[in-house]
Structures are given as C-alpha cells and as structure tokens.
Amino acid sequence: MNTLETAENPEKLRRIAIDPVSRVEGHGKVTLLLDEDNRVRQVRLHIVEFRGFEKFIQGRPYWEVPVMVQRLCGICPVSHHLAASKAMDMLLGMEKLTPAADKNRRLMHYGQILQSHALHFFHLCSPDLLFGFDSEVAKRNIVGIAAAFPEVAKKGVLLRKYGQEIIRMTAGKKIHGTGSIPGGVNKSLSKEERKALLGEIYTMVSWSLEAVGIVKQLFESNREFFENFGRFDAKSLSLVRADGAMDLYHGDLRAREIDGKKIFDHFDYRHYWDVISEDVKPWSYMKFPYLGSLGPDEGWYRVGPLARISNCDFIPTPLADRERREFLEYDDGRAAGATLGYHWARMIEMLHAAENIKDLLHDDEIEGEDLIARQGERAGRGVGVIEAPRGTLIHHYRVNEEDLVIRANLIVSTTHNNQAMNEAIRQVALQYLDGREITEGLLNHIEVAIRAFDPCLSCATHALGRMPLEIELFDCEGEKLSSASRSSEGIFLAQ
Amino acid sequence: MARLKVATATLAGCFGCHMSFLAIDERIFELVEHVEFDRSPINDIKKVGECDLGLIEGGLCNSENVEVLREFRKKCRILVAVGACAINGGLPAQRNPIPLSVILDEIYLGEAGIAHGVIPNDPELPLPLNKVHPLHEVVKIDYFLPGCPPSADVIWKFLTDLLAGREPEFGPELLHYD
Numbered sequence: 107m108n109t110l111e112t113a114e115n116p117e118k119l120r121r122i123a124i125d126p127v128s129r130v131e132g133h134g135k136v137t138l139l140l141d142e143d144n145r146v147r148q149v150r151l152h153i154v155e156f157r158g159f160e161k162f163i164q165g166r167p168y169w170e171v172p173v174m175v176q177r178l179c180g181i182c183p184v185s186h187h188l189a190a191s192k193a194m195d196m197l198l199g200m201e202k203l204t205p206a207a208d209k210n211r212r213l214m215h216y217g218q219i220l221q222s223h224a225l226h227f228f229h230l231c232s233p234d235l236l237f238g239f240d241s242e243v244a245k246r247n248i249v250g251i252a253a254a255f256p257e258v259a260k261k262g263v264l265l266r267k268y269g270q271e272i273i274r275m276t277a278g279k280k281i282h283g284t285g286s287i288p289g290g291v292n293k294s295l296s297k298e299e300r301k302a303l304l305g306e307i308y309t310m311v312s313w314s315l316e317a318v319g320i321v322k323q324l325f326e327s328n329r330e331f332f333e334n335f336g337r338f339d340a341k342s343l344s345l346v347r348a349d350g351a352m353d354l355y356h357g358d359l360r361a362r363e364i365d366g367k368k369i370f371d372h373f374d375y376r377h378y379w380d381v382i383s384e385d386v387k388p389w390s391y392m393k394f395p396y397l398g399s400l401g402p403d404e405g406w407y408r409v410g411p412l413a414r415i416s417n418c419d420f421i422p423t424p425l426a427d428r429e430r431r432e433f434l435e436y437d438d439g440r441a442a443g444a445t446l447g448y449h450w451a452r453m454i455e456m457l458h459a460a461e462n463i464k465d466l467l468h469d470d471e472i473e474g475e476d477l478i479a480r481q482g483e484r485a486g487r488g489v490g491v492i493e494a495p496r497g498t499l500i501h502h503y504r505v506n507e508e509d510l511v512i513r514a515n516l517i518v519s520t521t522h523n524n525q526a527m528n529e530a531i532r533q534v535a536l537q538y539l540d541g542r543e544i545t546e547g548l549l550n551h552i553e554v555a556i557r558a559f560d561p562c563l564s565c566a567t568h569a570l571g572r573m574p575l576e577i578e579l580f581d582c583e584g585e586k587l588s589s590a591s592r593s594s595e596g597i598f599l600a601q
Numbered sequence: 602m603a604r605l606k607v608a609t610a611t612l613a614g615c616f617g618c619h620m621s622f623l624a625i626d627e628r629i630f631e632l633v634e635h636v637e638f639d640r641s642p643i644n645d646i647k648k649v650g651e652c653d654l655g656l657i658e659g660g661l662c663n664s665e666n667v668e669v670l671r672e673f674r675k676k677c678r679i680l681v682a683v684g685a686c687a688i689n690g691g692l693p694a695q696r697n698p699i700p701l702s703v704i705l706d707e708i709y710l711g712e713a714g715i716a717h718g719v720i721p722n723d724p725e726l727p728l729p730l731n732k733v734h735p736l737h738e739v740v741k742i743d744y745f746l747p748g749c750p751p752s753a754d755v756i757w758k759f760l761t762d763l764l765a766g767r768e769p770e771f772g773p774e775l776l777h778y779d
C-alpha cells in the first residue's frame with residue numbers, strides 16, 4: 107500500500123486543502139501535507155458529512171424504505187430505490203418478479219445508468235478532458251463546453267434528458283420517484299410512452315457510440331499520459347450474471363485479483379458479509395471496505411465501470427461487447443488498469459445501457475399488466491444488491507413481525523472505492539505535485555483523479571465523528587439554537 | 602444588459618435539487634445568456650463572490666454548512682432555500698430525535714463486520730450539529746421553493762420570472778411538496 111496515508115510529524119508540515127472537491131456529487135475535501143522542499147508527505151480524501159440513515163430508518167415500516175432511502179443520493183436515486191426494493195422482495199419471499207415488473211425495473215435502472223453516466227461525462231468531466239487539466243478555471247464547466255464544443259454539450263444534455271424521461275415514465279418522477287414497490291412495480295410503460303421512447307432510442311445508441319469514440323481518441327492522442335495518470339493496481343468486485351455476462355440489475359458477486367485470477371465467483375450476495383468487511387479510519391466518515399479473507403491492507407478493491415468491464419466475461423449487447431474487447435486489448439490491457447480508463451469503461455456501459463433500453467422497448471412484456479409477484483414465505487431479513495452507476499450497492503435490512511425495520515446496513519458504491527480513490531490521488535501527488543510549486547492547475551489534477559471514479563460523496567456519508575471543537579448555533583435574533591461539544595472519550599455531548 | 606450572477610451550494614442535501622436544476626436540460630444554454638455562475642458544485646469556483654442570487658440546497662448538519670450559509674447570506678442579494686431539506690431539514694432531520702452519541706456508536710463501533718471500530722475524530726472533519734436545522738433558523742431567506750426536489754419547471758419559472766423583473770409566481774400545477 108502507498109505510504110502517504112499518514113505523515114510522521116504532521117505539525118511540522120505545510121497544509122494545502124482542496125475544499126470543497128468540485129464537479130463531484132456531495133461533500134469531500136482533500137488535504138495535502140508538504141515539507142519545506144514541497145515533497146508530499148501525506149494525502150487524504152476526507153468525507154466530511156454525516157447523515158446517520160442506517161440509524162434513523164429504524165422503526166420505519168418496510169414499505170416506506172424504497173422511497174425514503176433514495177434521499178441519500180439525488181444523482182442515482184433509482185439505484186437506492188431498486189436495491190431497497192430488491193431487499194424487500196426477499197423479505198416477503200417475492201424474489202421471482204413477474205416479467206412485466208422485472209422488465210420495467212430494468213428499464214428504470216438502465217435509464218438511470220444512461221442519465222448518470224451522461225451527466226458525469228459531459229456535465230462534470232468533459233471540461234478536464236477536452237480543455238486540459240490545468241486549463242482556465244472559468245472555462246472548466248458545462249457552460250464552457252457549450253461555448254467551445256456546442257455539439258458535444260448538446261448531445262450530452264439530451265442523452266441525460268432521455269434517461270431522465272425513462273425514469274419519469276417508470277418511476278413517476280425524474281428524481282425520487284415511487285415506481286418500484288416490494289414485490290414488483292406500480293405501473294408499466296404505456297403504449298404512448300413506449301412509442302415516444304422508441305422514436306429516439308436509435309439516436310441515443312449512436313450518440314453513445316460516438317461518446318465511446320471521444321474517449322478512445324483522447325487515449326490515442328496522449329497514450330502515455332492517459333495510461334499512467336494516477337495509475338495503481340487493484341482487485342475488482344462486481345455482480346455478474348449466472349453465465350458470466352455483465353448484468354447491472356442482478357447477479358452474483360465476483361472478485362478478481364490484479365492479474366485477473368478469480369478470488370471468488372458466483373458468491374450469493376445474500377451472504378455478502380462472509381466476504382466483505384469494513385474498516386474505519388479516524389480521518390474520514392466514509393468506511394473502508396475490504397475482502398475479509400485478505401484483511402484491510404491487502405483486501406481493498408475497485409468497483410464501478412472499470413471493475414465491471416474487466417470482471418464480466420462478455421457484455422450481452424453487440425456494440426458494447428465489441429467496444430469492451432477493444433478496450434481490454436488496447437495496448438495489452440493498459441487502458442483497463444488506468445484510472446482514466448474509468449471514463450472509457452463508463453462510456454461503454456452507457457452504450458450498453460442504450461442498447462439494453464432498445465431491446466426492452468421492443469419487448470411487448472414492457473406493457474404487461476401483471477405487476478406484483480405472489481407472496482411467498484416471509485423472512486426476517488432482506489438483502490438487495492445492484493450495480494449502481496458507480497459500482498456495487500448493498501442494502502441490508504432486518505424487519506420485525508410488526509413490519510418495522512430494526513437494523514439497516516448500507517454499503518454504497520463510492521464507499522467500496524474509498525481506498526482506491528485515496529491510492530489514486532496519492533499516485534497523482536507523487537507524479538505531478540511532489541517537489542513542485544503547487545498551482546491551482548496541479549491541484550485540479552488531484553480532483554481529476556477523484557472525478558474519474560464518479561464518486562457520490564453524499565451517498566457515502568453515514569455517520570458522524572469526534573472533533574476537538576465546540577460549536578454553538580444562533581438564530582437570526584441571536585437566540586441559541588443548539589450547541590454541541592465532545593468529551594475526551596469521544597462521547598458526543600449535546601445540550 | 603449585465604448578466605445575473607448566481608451561486609449555488611449543496612449543504613445537508615442529497616444533490617437531488619441540483620440534479621433537478623440541471624433537468625432544465627437544453628434550456629440551460631438559453632439560461633447562460635442571461636446568467637453567469639459563481640461558486641457552484643458544477644464548476645471549480647470554490648469561494649462565493651458578490652452575487653445577485655444564491656440558491657441553497659440542503660439544511661444544516663455541521664459547522665461547515667453554517668459557515669457556507671453565512672458566507673452566502675453576506676454575498677448574495679437574494680437568497681433562496683431550494684427544496685424540502687433547506688426549508689425544514691427534510692429527510693436528514695429524521696435523525697433529530699436520536700442523540701448523536703447513539704448513532705455514532707452504532708455506526709462506527711457497534712456493527713458486525715467492523716474490524717477496528719473507531720469514531721472518526723480528525724480536526725479536518727467539521728463538527729456535526731446535534732440537530733439538523735433549516736436555513737431560515739439561522740439567516741434570513743428571501744424565497745422558498747418547495748418540493749423534494751422542486752421540479753425543473755419550478756426552478757425555471759422562478760429564474761425566468763426574476764430575470765424578467767416579475768415577482769415569481771407558481772400555479773397549482775407547479776407547486777408540490779413531494
């Protein structure tokens with residue numbers, strides 16, 4: 107593991123902070139500690155916000171959960187909506203959904219993948235990739251892209267819009283909808299909706315293919331740089347379908363070594379805790395998951411597009427599978443292990459999502475009317491796992507006989523990537539910042555590495571920490587609203 | 602005509618209100634003819650400057666949120682609470698009845714599967730407030746846009762009304778609270 111996690115004499119070092127990390131979702135900051143020669147001694151990505159979802163969801167009736175938990179994340183609410191629904195399917199013994207329900211949920215999910223990947227690439231990252239990492243700050247946003255590359259910006263915005271329309275039609279609302287319910291869905295696609303979506307889907311497939319081309323060209327234009335930027339070796343984890351195919355809605359867990367050897371395969375996610383453990387570090391609210399059998403130092407891994415593309419045996423849609431093979435073969439697999447390879451892999455997945463949506467729209471069962479599975483035997487717990495845009499997402503609930511949640515554990519995609527993101531920024535710090543005068547452009551290099559993972563930092567904030575501080579909050583009239591402080595044992599005292 | 606300067610921030614929110622803003626889709630290209638963005642999570646301006654309009658998503662859950670809010674109030678002529686979280690704390694405020702120490706212990710110490718439980722305590726992490734607060738309890742707020750999130754059309758109507766110098770108004774088809 108990289109040695110830049112903890113410096114020996116932090117008080118003697120100069121601190122530089124990137125605060126907040128921007129063009130990512132949620133709240134994070136990076137701190138760098140440098141010595142007098144500008145040598146980098148410590149680099150950390152801190153997740154600075156507290157939520158406590160797992161706790162306050164306790165006592166709520168289970169059927170509320172799929173709607174509530176979406177409020178963890180407004181970029182990928184559908185992922186939480188569906189992971190929680192899958193957990194509740196299991197709780198009620200309704201895991202075998204009707205074909206109409208299964209297909210409408212998949213349509214919602216792939217619509218989400220399409221919109222989220224488009225948003226991430228075009229709205230958030232394209233400025234770095236198309237203008238350069240140390241280009242002018244004022245230009246580095248979607249407005250700058252719209253001025254310099256109007257066609258690219260337009261297609262990005264419309265791809266996202268199309269994905270959002272699918273979500274609106276299947277979930278009822280573009281953000282925080284209610285379409286999926288325990289055991290099925292509450293509506294299927296109508297004839298008119300299907301027709302409207304079919305009218306545009308071929309354009310979306312071809313624009314997605316173009317997007318893959320954009321990243322490919324970038325790699326070609328500066329091969330050395332793109333392959334080595336923030337590069338590090340990591341294991342990978344994702345769901346795969348029974349036949350080894352990529353399936354972002356359902357499957358079993360597969361983990362691979364750096365050299366591709368399987369660590370485990372087709373592991374039933376309903377027992378995920380047998381293979382995944384979590385570590386805590388005092389400087390971040392985000393936990394550090396690892397493969398339990400390998401321990402925290404060796405067992406950390408990558409999730410998300412890069413992990414999924416190299417983990418699966420094939421992609422079950424033709425254009426995306428062709429792109430997958432090209433990606434894996436590129437320069438003897440050098441792109442598939444590159445931090446910036448995430449962008450390429452993500453665009454291949456966006457293409458797969460578009461192709462998948464096309465197939466679902468051609469399937470008459472998408473209009474089916476049998477929406478709820480027959481109830482089976484009730485279990486005390488439900489586990490739902492899905493491949494969210496950013497990676498494997500785990501929801502786990504225990505529910506009592508009165509239908510109330512008594513325990514919840516969530517491991518969100520970005521949390522799985524915690525160690526990997528820290529590794530990436532430490533590499534970048536060594537490659538580009540070490541020993542140099544730090545400039546804004548250099549600091550943006552760190553953010554570029556974080557953005558490659560498409561982190562969703564608000565999803566990843568479960569809980570709170572212990573700070574040697576005291577705070578008081580006053581209202582507009584100077585009236586004290588609340589105050590909080592800590593005792594030395596780390597017990598939180600609130601008055 | 603000078604363009605309206607607009608800053609946006611997300612505090613204790615889920616980013617959904619920002620996502621809803623971006624769901625104005627291609628209208629954004631029209632918007633930027635009249636509006637210039639200052640600090641916002643969608644660009645790299647990290648400190649808010651003098652602005653005409655500040656849009657804030659999310660309530661207040663930690664000391665940093667309070668600092669950012671106060672800074673926005675100082676710099677923005679018009680300050681808007683966007684969405685349920687900013688208006689009443691929203692879903693994150695469901696933690697309010699539970700003492701923080703209870704949540705803390707359970708999540709970092711009490712859970713099966715955690716090898717070395719430790720409660721994060723680094724000075725780099727802002728201190729959480731013992732309760733989640735809505736914005737208007739701490740600073741004066743000029744407008745409230747309800748919804749979780751307010752739809753793109755609400756946000757669009759609000760901005761275009763302001764740009765046209767009209768008092769923003771929403772018909773019943775736009776106003777919703779879910």
Ligand code: SF4
Pocket residue numbers: 177180281613614615616617618658659683684685686687691692748749750751
């Ligand atoms: S109001 Fe709703 S959409 Fe907006 S930040 Fe809060 S939870 Fe997210």
